[in-house]
Amino acid sequence: MADRYWVLGTGSWSSTNTANWSASSGGAGGASVPTASDNVFFDANSNVLATAFTVTMANSPRVCNDFTASGLDGTMTLAGTSIGLTVSGSLTFQATNFSATYTSFTTFNSTTTGKTITTNGVTLPNPTFNGVGGAWALNGALTTNNAIGFTNGTLDLNGNSCTTTNRISINAGTKNITFNGGTLFVGATNATAFNNNNPTNFTTTAGTGTGAISMTGATAKTFVGGGSTFNCTLNQGGAGALTITGSNTFSNITNTYKSTGATSILFTAGTTSTFTDWNASGESTRLLTIGSVTAASHTLSKASGTVSSDFLSISRSTATGGASWYAGANSTDGGNNSGWIFTAPPAPTATGNFLMFF
Amino acid sequence: MVKIDFSFHSQYGTFSDALHLPDDHGLTQDEINAMQQQRFDNWVAIITAPPTEETPSEEV
Numbered sequence: 001m002a003d004r005y006w007v008l009g010t011g012s013w014s015s016t017n018t019a020n021w022s023a024s025s026g027g028a029g030g031a032s033v034p035t036a037s038d039n040v041f042f043d044a045n046s047n048v049l050a051t052a053f054t055v056t057m058a059n060s061p062r063v064c065n066d067f068t069a070s071g072l073d074g075t076m077t078l079a080g081t082s083i084g085l086t087v088s089g090s091l092t093f094q095a096t097n098f099s100a101t102y103t104s105f106t107t108f109n110s111t112t113t114g115k116t117i118t119t120n121g122v123t124l125p126n127p128t129f130n131g132v133g134g135a136w137a138l139n140g141a142l143t144t145n146n147a148i149g150f151t152n153g154t155l156d157l158n159g160n161s162c163t164t165t166n167r168i169s170i171n172a173g174t175k176n177i178t179f180n181g182g183t184l185f186v187g188a189t190n191a192t193a194f195n196n197n198n199p200t201n202f203t204t205t206a207g208t209g210t211g212a213i214s215m216t217g218a219t220a221k222t223f224v225g226g227g228s229t230f231n232c233t234l235n236q237g238g239a240g241a242l243t244i245t246g247s248n249t250f251s252n253i254t255n256t257y258k259s260t261g262a263t264s265i266l267f268t269a270g271t272t273s274t275f276t277d278w279n280a281s282g283e284s285t286r287l288l289t290i291g292s293v294t295a296a297s298h299t300l301s302k303a304s305g306t307v308s309s310d311f312l313s314i315s316r317s318t319a320t321g322g323a324s325w326y327a328g329a330n331s332t333d334g335g336n337n338s339g340w341i342f343t344a345p346p347a348p349t350a351t352g353n354f355l356m357f358f
Numbered sequence: 359m360v361k362i363d364f365s366f367h368s369q370y371g372t373f374s375d376a377l378h379l380p381d382d383h384g385l386t387q388d389e390i391n392a393m394q395q396q397r398f399d400n401w402v403a404i405i406t407a408p409p410t411e412e413t414p415s416e417e418v
Contacts, residue, residue, distance in 0.1 A: 095378070120378060121397050123404070139361070141375035141397070143404055159363070161374045165404055183371050187405050214371035216405050237370040260369045 001065060004034040006046040009053035013062050013080075020055075036088045039066040042098075047074040057083040057102055065089035072097040080104065084126065090136075095120035110134035110153070117142060129153050132174065138162060138182065147188075150175040150202075157182025159209065168194045170226070174201040179211020179232050189217035189240055192224060196246075199226030206231040206251065214256070215242050236265050236280070236288070243293055244273065252277040255288050258311075264289035267317075269296035274321070278302055282311030284330070292316040297336060300325070308345045362390065366398040373401050 004021045006013075007029050011020035014033075021031040026045030034040050047053045050073040057080030066089035069076060075097045078085070084104030091108075093100070100106075105126040108115070113135035117124075119142050126146040129136065134153035138160040147166045152173040155162070159181040167188035177184065186194050193215060196202060204211075213230065214237035215221055221240050225248035233252040236242045241264035253275055257263045265280060267273055269292045278300070282288035290312055292298045301321030310328025319325035319339030326345040327333075333342050362377040375397050379385065385393075 118378060121375070121400065139376065140378065141373070141401070143401060145404070159374055160376065161372075161401070163401065163405060165407065182374060185371060185405060212371055216370045218406075235371050256369055256371055 002032075002034075002038045003041065004031055004038050004064075005041045005043065006055060009047040009051060009074075010055075011053075012056050012058050014058040015060065034062075034064045036063040036086070037065050039068065039089065040064040042069040042076055043071040044073045046072065046076065050074045052076070054079050056080055057085065059083070061086045061104065061107065063088070067091045069094045069098050075099075077101055088131075090116045090118075092116075092118040093120050093122040093124075095122070098122055100125055105149075108134065108136055108153070110136070113154075119143070129155050129175065130171075130173065150177065154178055154205075156180060156207070157184065157211065161185060163187070167192055170196040170198050170202050172198045172200070176203045176205060178205040178207050179209070180207035181209025181211060183212040183214055183235075184232075185214050185216055185237070186221075187216050187238075189219040189221045191222045193217060193221035194223045194225075196224050196226035196228055199228045202226070202228055204229065204231045210252075212254075233279075236263055239263055241266055241289075244268065245271070247271045247273065249274040250276070253280045255280045255282065258283045258286050258288060260286070262286045262288070264291065266291050266293050267298035267300070268292070269294045269298055269316070272299040272301055274301045274303075276302070277305075278307045278309065278323075278325075280312075281309045281328070282313075284311060287311050287313045287332070290314045290317055291334070297338075300339075306345050310344070314340055362394075364394045364397075366394075368398075368402065370402075370405060373398055375401075 005025045007022045019029045023031045052075040054077040061084040063086045078100045080102035086107040109131040111131045111133045115136045116139045118139040124144045128149035130151040131153045137156040137158040141161040143163045145165050148164045149169045151171040154176040156178040163185040165187040211232040214235040216237040217240045219240040222243040225246035227246045229249040234250050236255040243266045245268045297316045299318040302323035307325045312331040315334030316336045327340045327342050329344045360379045365374045
């Protein structure tokens, strides 16, 4: 493993150009092109004086172990047309003076744990996680305008937000999303916004705190659950109707969009969705519609306790499992329902032991 | 390096991020608050922007 420092400003990060690589910060060029086991650094000595510069990746995806852009005193653009970056270690972007504009994948392929991703508010192109046994922890929010692919390894949100304005693709492999209180925001508005079309060996881990997947799309979007267990909250976070396919298990379901407007959560007819908690409600004048995608019923199951919801418009919904499903006094029975109680839940009664002395 | 975690609640859910600052950053609390607000504003701008075209590429 060696360290490689970029020098002399604008240049090509290709498989053959050694002029821009040095063995030390600000040292002479001519060091070998980094391999997947080498750490690369872009710093205050990477440019000429404090001028802006562009590092253009060329040939096959450029590789490195750790990627660190830190201390830059001129604006650096990491570019590449249909060329991506494969990082075998950790990645750190600088909050200012840095942008990544390359138009292919940022692949994290470590096969060991303990790697970190620190983007410092810089948008990351096309992140994909594909390292058998690898694990990456976010060291701050991650935001991308491209799809996020999960193939192999564990992404630990580590309490942070991971946001795509595009979609989530769960691919064939052994993959895990650990939340530790973080939230995965999905902005796509299509039939595969969250696409768990490879549920085998896909797991989620709650960790510490309450994690969530928030579907923020402003028009219709689909959560393809694949029949998996999601140890997190599924949140309706946008105006577009949220369709859920598959018989999935969720820790909770919520609707934060209720503070803004009416919206819908639709289940696929014939499926059973299981919840540990149900906290999806609407608000006055902003009803949450619970229904099926087609003219047949779906089933909602909760093993015990009381569902206390309100401002719902419910149709074709079978509520079961052992819990008491109170839709609330302000909810609407749209027909073809079973198990829902269209009143407020009984007022809590005092519990405990009282000794009365007269 | 100092790591400062922060969160903002929104209609889309809770946005959580962290600032990484040099030990001797010298920023005031107001300046740090402004940086955090900027991160949140940037995030809101991104997630409320019209959906982008998907990259035509291999399955991800």
